[in-house]
Amino acid sequence: MVVATRNNVIMEAYMKNLNPWNHLICFVVPSRLTPASAWHEHIPFAMFLVDLLKPNIIVELGTHYGDSYCAFCQAVKELHLDTACYAVDTWQGDPHSGLYGPEVLADLCTHHDPLYSSFSSLIQSTFDEAVEHFHDGTVDLLHIDGYHTYESVRHDFESWLPKMTSHGVVLLHDINVRERDFGIRKFWDEVKLKYPHFEFLHGHGLGVLAVGKMRSKELQKLFELPQEESIRIRDFFFQLGYHLTTKVRNKAMASELENQKGQLQELKADLHEIQRSIPMQLVNRYQRRVERLLPLGTRRRHYYELMLSGIRVILNEGWRSFWWNYKNYRRRRKIIPTKMSQMTQTTMRGLTKHDVNRLE
Secondary structure, eight states: OHHHHHHHHHHHHHHHHOOGGGOGGGGSOOSOOOTTOSOGGGHHHHHHHHHHHOOSEEEEEOOTTOHHHHHHHHHHHHTTOOOEEEEEEOSSEETTTEEOOTHHHHHHHHHHHHHHTTTEEEEESOHHHHHTTSOTTOEEEEEEOSOOSHHHHHHHHHHHGGGEEEEEEEEEEOTTOOSTTOOHHHHHHHHTTTSOEEEEOSTTOEEEEEOSOOOOHHHHHHHHOOHHHHHHHHHHHHHHHHHHHHHHHHHHHHHHHHHHHHHHHHHHHHHHHHHHSHHHHHHHHHHHHHHHHSOTTSHHHHHHHHHHHHHHHHHHHOHHHHHHHHHHHHHHHHHHHHHHHHHHHHHHHTOOHHHHHHHO
């Protein structure tokens, strides 16, 4: 009981210094949520981190559709921060993300430019080319999400590390991916031994590294949280992020449903046009005339249907099959009357004289 009380006191002390509810920016719905991004579940934490750091410069390496980058920009704008943001990408793709054309950057610019171009720049270049244009010790928040082999991630981290300020923070995405030639997990296991860190396992994993001294007491508490409280923080941001993932999924399903409704309406319109067409009108008129002249159950209708069956056999199977079916039909027609006559004669023999008189 004493141990439990002491742990509760410790938890309360930490929550006083690190309480996400004091940063309502993490509850803001992102303005950009594309269907293909793998970063949706980390957007609430990204906005929360911007509020904690209040950075002067944010750099993202590997932007693709721009959901994560636009989340940083949206937080900067809504918090009224004096922050400069830079997204660096070739917007051509790589073996992990797949190759794509200029339409991806064009779509991002359509969303980004009217909202954030006053303080944000989209730099179409390689990471190595872009790093030469940033002074050492100027970047407060760096997000690395490029090519995920071990060698590439390590190179990106080491080449951009001198650009970080004395209180800089680095984010590494996909630290929980353990497939193909993703080597970022291996690099994360190495680098987290050198710096204060925190890691999220959902959304392919997100690693948070403090590569300098921390100005924010709340951020410092994040790296010092006891295990139980770390689990609570992870679950808190997972739930917020999962809500966004569900929102995107529901929107995609609603869009697909609308597309199917549209296709159904088109099919109905096509069917209506077919029914109104001259050939279809002739077919309908012919069928009505058949129903009137050859009612169901009549001998005329029976021979009419036999004729149609014979024509179908000739067209599909040939004359030989038609003659074979015709002979079988004639044979059955002869057998049935013969059997009926035999049954009638047998019945008559069994009648008594009294029965014959009754029939007369």
